[in-house]
Amino acid sequence: MKKILSVMVSVAMVVAVSAGCANKEVMNNSTENIAQQTQETAKETPKEEVKEQTLKVAAFEGGYGASMWSEVVAAFEASHPGVTVELTIDKKIEDVISPSMKAGDYPDVIHLATGRQAALTETLTKEKGLLPLTDVLEMTVPGESVKVKDKIVGGFTDTLATNPYGDGITYYAPMFYSPCGLFYNAGLLEAKGWSVPATWDEMWELGEKAKAEGIALFTYPTTGYFDAFTYALIASVGGADTFNAAMSYQDGIWEGEELTQVFDIIGKLAQYTEKTTVANANDENFTKNQQLILDNKAIFVPNGTWLPGEMAEAPRADGFKWGFTALPAVKAGGSGYSFTWFEQIWIPAAAENQDMAKEFIAYMYTDEAAKIFAKSGAIQPIAGVSANLEGDNKMFYSIYDNGAKATMGGFAATTPVEGVDMKTTLFDTVNSIVSGDKTVAKWQKAVEEASDKLRAAME
Amino acid sequence: MNKQKGRMGFIIACLSPAVILFTIFMVIPTINVFRMSLYKWGGFSNNKTFVGLSNFKILFKDDNFYRSFQNTILLIVIVTIVTLALALIFAGIITRIKVKGQDFFRVIFYIPNILSIVVIAAIFSAIYDPTNGMLNSILGIFREKDADILLWLGDQKIVIFSIAIALIWQAIGYYMVMYMASMASIPESLYESAGLEGAGEVQQFFSITLPLIWTNIRTTLTFFIISTINLSFLLVSTLTNGGPDGATEVFLSYMYRQAYTNSSYGYGMAIGVVVFLFSFALAATVNFVTKREPIEF
Numbered sequence: 001m002k003k004i005l006s007v008m009v010s011v012a013m014v015v016a017v018s019a020g021c022a023n024k025e026v027m028n029n030s031t032e033n034i035a036q037q038t039q040e041t042a043k044e045t046p047k048e049e050v051k052e053q054t055l056k057v058a059a060f061e062g063g064y065g066a067s068m069w070s071e072v073v074a075a076f077e078a079s080h081p082g083v084t085v086e087l088t089i090d091k092k093i094e095d096v097i098s099p100s101m102k103a104g105d106y107p108d109v110i111h112l113a114t115g116r117q118a119a120l121t122e123t124l125t126k127e128k129g130l131l132p133l134t135d136v137l138e139m140t141v142p143g144e145s146v147k148v149k150d151k152i153v154g155g156f157t158d159t160l161a162t163n164p165y166g167d168g169i170t171y172y173a174p175m176f177y178s179p180c181g182l183f184y185n186a187g188l189l190e191a192k193g194w195s196v197p198a199t200w201d202e203m204w205e206l207g208e209k210a211k212a213e214g215i216a217l218f219t220y221p222t223t224g225y226f227d228a229f230t231y232a233l234i235a236s237v238g239g240a241d242t243f244n245a246a247m248s249y250q251d252g253i254w255e256g257e258e259l260t261q262v263f264d265i266i267g268k269l270a271q272y273t274e275k276t277t278v279a280n281a282n283d284e285n286f287t288k289n290q291q292l293i294l295d296n297k298a299i300f301v302p303n304g305t306w307l308p309g310e311m312a313e314a315p316r317a318d319g320f321k322w323g324f325t326a327l328p329a330v331k332a333g334g335s336g337y338s339f340t341w342f343e344q345i346w347i348p349a350a351a352e353n354q355d356m357a358k359e360f361i362a363y364m365y366t367d368e369a370a371k372i373f374a375k376s377g378a379i380q381p382i383a384g385v386s387a388n389l390e391g392d393n394k395m396f397y398s399i400y401d402n403g404a405k406a407t408m409g410g411f412a413a414t415t416p417v418e419g420v421d422m423k424t425t426l427f428d429t430v431n432s433i434v435s436g437d438k439t440v441a442k443w444q445k446a447v448e449e450a451s452d453k454l455r456a457a458m459e
Numbered sequence: 460m461n462k463q464k465g466r467m468g469f470i471i472a473c474l475s476p477a478v479i480l481f482t483i484f485m486v487i488p489t490i491n492v493f494r495m496s497l498y499k500w501g502g503f504s505n506n507k508t509f510v511g512l513s514n515f516k517i518l519f520k521d522d523n524f525y526r527s528f529q530n531t532i533l534l535i536v537i538v539t540i541v542t543l544a545l546a547l548i549f550a551g552i553i554t555r556i557k558v559k560g561q562d563f564f565r566v567i568f569y570i571p572n573i574l575s576i577v578v579i580a581a582i583f584s585a586i587y588d589p590t591n592g593m594l595n596s597i598l599g600i601f602r603e604k605d606a607d608i609l610l611w612l613g614d615q616k617i618v619i620f621s622i623a624i625a626l627i628w629q630a631i632g633y634y635m636v637m638y639m640a641s642m643a644s645i646p647e648s649l650y651e652s653a654g655l656e657g658a659g660e661v662q663q664f665f666s667i668t669l670p671l672i673w674t675n676i677r678t679t680l681t682f683f684i685i686s687t688i689n690l691s692f693l694l695v696s697t698l699t700n701g702g703p704d705g706a707t708e709v710f711l712s713y714m715y716r717q718a719y720t721n722s723s724y725g726y727g728m729a730i731g732v733v734v735f736l737f738s739f740a741l742a743a744t745v746n747f748v749t750k751r752e753p754i755e756f
Contacts, residue, residue, distance in 0.1 A: 101503060123722040127504035223702070276589040279613025282700045284584045416501060418514060418726035419521040419717065424705075431703035437615050438704070 051082060055356045058088045058097045058107035062343070063306045064176065068376040072369050076360060079143060079368075083356060094120040106350040108357040111175060113343040114161065114410060115227065115423075121172075124348060125164045125413045130171040131347040131354060137170060139362045151365045153381040159409035160247050161342065166412045172344035173361050176378040179326075179399045179406070180228035181338045182300040183307055185293055186323030197328050198336070200265055207272040210299055216274035219298040221286035226427040227410075228339035229302040230262065232327045235407035236337035237261050248412040249455035254448040261330065267440035270433045274298040278431050287311070294320060304341055305396040309377070324396050326404030336404040342381065414457040425450045492735070495728040502724035514729035524730065526705060527713040530619055534691050534709065535741075537623045539683040542630045543676070549631065550638035551664050555650075565639070568632035576629075576690060580697035583625045587611035612699055615706040622698070622707055626690055634679055641675040642668055670754050677749045681742045688738055710734050 059069050066089045073085045088107065090096045097107055098120060114121045124130055137149035137157065149157065156162065156174040163170050189196065192213075197203040207217035220226065235243040238258040245253045253259060274297060280288040290307065292298040294316040301307075308322050326336035345364060347357045363369055370382050379386055379397065386397040400406050411422055426447050432438035496514055500507040518524055549568065553561050571579065586593045589608050598609065611621045645668065653663050669676075692711035695701055701708040701716065708716075710730060718727025 098503075117720055119720045119722060123501045123719070124503060126722045127501040127506060129504050222700075223704075275608070276610065276613065278703050279587070279589045279610035282612065282698065282702055284580055284698055285588075285612070288588070416499075416722040416726075418499075418517045418721075418723045419523065421716070421721045424716075428702065428704045431613075432615070435610075435613060435615060435703065 052084070053082060053353060053356060054084045054086055055109070055353055055360060056086045056088070056107040056351075057109045057111075057360065058093055059111040060093045060113065060343070061089045061091045062176075062378075063309060064373075064376040064378040068373055068378060071372045072364075075368055075372065076363050079363070080356075080359070085360075092118075094118040101348070101350075104350070106348045106352070108351040108353045109345060109347055109360050111343065111345040114172075115224075121344065121346070122413070125171070126416050129349050130164075131349045131351065131357075133170045133173055133347065133358070133361065136173065136358045136361050139358065141365050142359065142363050143366060143368070148362050148365050151382055153383055155406070155408065156342070156381045160244070160412050161344070161409045164413040166248055172346045173364070174381050175343040175345050175364065176373065177340050177342035177381050178305040178379075179324075179338045179396060180232070180302065180304045180341050181324055181326045181399060181404075183293060183303050184300050184323045184325070185296060185317065185320050187319035187321040188296050188299070188317070189323065190321075191319060196323070196325050199329050199332050199334070201332070203328050204268065204272075206299070211272070215296060216292070216298040217272035218269050218300050219274040219277045219289045219292045220281065220302055220430075221289050222281045222283065223427045223430045225302050226266075226430050227423065228304070228341055229327070230266070230426065231409070232337040232339040232407055233262050233265060234259065235339075235405070236327055236334070237330050240407070243407060243409065247409055249414075249451045249458065251452070251455065252448070254451050255444060260444065263440050263444045265330075266430065267433055270430070273434045278435050281431060287314070290314075305393065308392055322392055322395075324399065326399055326402075337407055338399050338404045340406050340408045342408070411454075412458060414454050417453050417457045420450050420453045422447075422450050422454060489735070492728050492731050495725055496732045498725040499723075500725045501722045502718070507725075510725070514726050515733075517726065518729050518733065523705060523708065524710070524713060527708040527710045530707060531688065531691065531709045533619060534623055534626065535684055535687045537620070538626045538630065538687045539680065541623075542627050542634055542683065543679070545627070546631050546634035546638055547669075547676075550635045550642055551668060553635075554639050554642045555660065555664070555668070565636065568635050570632065571629040572633040574629070576693040577697050579625060579629050580694060583621070583628075584612070584698060587621055589613065613703060615703060618699065618703065618706050622691065622694060625694060625698070626687065629690070630683075630686065634682075637675065637679060638672060641672040645671050670751075673749075673751055674753055677746065680745045680749065684738055684742050684745065688734070 057073065061069075069087060069089050073087050077083060077085055088096060093110075093112055094116065095118070097110070098118075101107075110121075112121050114125075137147070137152075139148050140146065141148055141151055144151075152174065156177075157170050160166055162172050162174055164172070184196070192209075194206055194209065195202075197206050203217070210217055220229075231243065234246055242253070242258050246259060274289075274292055277289050277292075277298075280286060287310070289298075290301060290303070290311055291314055293301050294311060294314055296317045305324075326338035329336050345361055347354060347361070351357055365380070365382060370380050370385050373380060374385055374388070377393065379389070379393075389397055429438060429443045429446070433440060433443060497509060497511060498507045499510045499513070549564075552558065553564055558564065574582075589595060589610050592611070594611060595608055609617070612618055649667050649671075650663055653667060658666065688709075688711065691709045692715075695707050695709055695712050696715070699707045701712050711734065714727050714730040714734065717730060718724050
């Protein structure tokens with residue numbers, strides 16, 4: 001009897017543990033029904049002409065803080081009488097909104113970029129759950145006489161980061177942008193009399209010089225930062241066409257002559273990478289890798305403009321001064337490249353108050369809103385906004401004025417392919433290249449294989 | 460007769476809340492996991508496509524899944540064996556031998572168990588730090604000056620053992636207290652007569668203590684399986700995030716990666732089904748293999 005009991009207890013525990021993660025499911029299913037019912041009753045009541053309406057906005061709280069969002073929302077409410085905005089803002093916004101989204105209760109506007117671990121934006125894209133924003137671009141900016149599309153800096157709405165299906169239709173509106181490139185200690189280079197390399201050959205020369213003094217050429221926070229780095233490198237090797245071909249999984253592109261150079265450069269860079277980098281290249285310890293720059297133990301780190309803010313409190317070497325450069329050119333006389341990373345704002349197709357949601361997105365591009373955002377350091381791709389910057393930020397955003405070319409975008413959306421994840425294959429493997437566990441050739445082959453499988457899933 | 464009926468009614472009334480809750484929150488979700496594993500679904504929209512066993516077919520060809528499976532099994536085996544041995548030894552020493560400050564040790568050993576896994580991850584990332592970490596500083600005394608530093612979280616050959624060490628460290632106290640509780644209930648007279656007949660401490664441990672707490676050990680074996688599967692996921696997601704390059708991916712972290720990051724919710728559920736069946740089967744096997752006639756005193 002005792003034995004049967006103990007078996008039953010252990011079985012029950014296993015069941016309990018394994019089933020724990022699925023609890024949400026049932027809850028959601030039952031609330032889904034309720035939500036559907038309420039939606040139906042809402043439809044029955046006819047809408048009045050002048051109405052009180054609520055707009056549900058969900059925003060990701062990034063490094064710029066939460067207060068700028070409350071300010072913008074207050075300004076929006078003031079300029080739109082009768083509209084109440086319910087603002088949800090959180091550092092893990094996907095965890096806050098996705099349970100009710102699964103139950104059919106969607107926010108009307110969501111500000112959340114692609115590339116997050118929970119991949120909510122990508123999931124909705126792959127599930128075809130986004131509203132096209134083509135007519136938002138044609139709208140006039142509220143209170144101004146310019147159209148939205150004319151106010152956004154050219155090029156920002158032509159990329160796979162705004163038109164994820166590659167069909168020319170915009171689904172995400174571009175928000176705060178940040179040039180990504182290589183950060184270094186300008187003070188160190190000055191003191192040693194080294195110049196910032198303009199080509200990769202000069203980069204390797206600098207690597208040897210630095211090695212002689214016990215300084216590593218390169219480090220990276222985590223392999224996730226290789227996205228901007230690799231994208232810029234691809235563009236610098238083959239220009240925009242190769243970049244777009246690679247992002248839309250063109251057959252053989254990853255094993256072609258041009259992209260072989262990309263793999264070779266990263267492979268060579270791996271040999272110049274600081275030894276402890278891999279051990280700290282995780283979410284818990286990545287700041288230790290960034291600290292290597294402040295301690296003069298490594299020269300370059302790929303990152304975005306938020307880095308100086310992130311490391312503001314960290315101790316640093318004497319004479320430390322942030323420097324920022326685009327990726328060096330592949331050939332002498334070529335131009336450097338910098339990837340422009342930006343956050344996106346979008347409307348779920350299941351949003352209830354779509355008209356007001358579009359109005360809200362258009363409002364994001366008013367001078368009034370841009371000013372509030374810029375006060376917190378969040379810079380939108382609106383002509384003229386970056387002109388008023390001061391200090392370090394001015395240097396970061398002027399990277400393109402110094403001859404570097406910009407590249408934007410990201411991988412095209414496909415239907416999900418089970419077990420195949422391009423970003424893991426392409427970026428995480430860098431750790432194995434640095435530690436010598438995998439060869440560059442093997443890595444390249446795996447990327448092409450993943451690309452083949454994803455191409456089949458494109459529509 | 461009437462009394463009997465009333466008694467039955469009372470039993471049903473007492474049991475039903477638990478049974479209903481258990482069904483709603485445990486049984487139905489479990490069935491749902493099985494059902495969802497047959498669909499291709501991203502998790503949000505209503506476009507669920509029934510794909511039969513296709514998710515499982517892909518799964519059995521997925522090298523990354525096998526790698527995470529191997530890692531999990533390795534962790535279960537190492538953590539169970541080492542923790543079991545150490546917890547038994549410590550429990551034996553503290554209960555049987557008069558050590559100064561017994562209670563103090565009991566508390567000290569138990570402390571890691573109260574700490575949240577996030578704190579444990581922070582402690583161990585400090586211990587494993589390649590340049591200033593405790594482990595490399597101590598090892599540095601014995602190693603040559605210019606020897607390569609050991610990357611506890613960076614070397615793909617050792618990183619899984621680094622995870623295992625952290626898991627063992629946090630588990631020992633809990634199991635030690637459990638074993639101590641059952642060891643304390645063994646009558647002193649058994650040890651006295653064994654002592655008179657010339658059995659040493661070690662022999663007493665193997666011939667008296669171990670057989671008499673056997674039922675307790677069997678129960679804890681099931682706990683080991685369940686807790687290692689769960690805690691390894693928590694520790695891996697905070698400490699290494701499955702890295703470097705998937706070297707510490709365990710099957711729950713792989714399930715998360717597929718269900719969310721890769722937007723393949725149905726595939727994630729298929730992994731869930733395999734995890735469920737595996738842990739179920741493993742627990743049953745362990746229970747069957749360790750079956751002994753219970754010894755009473």
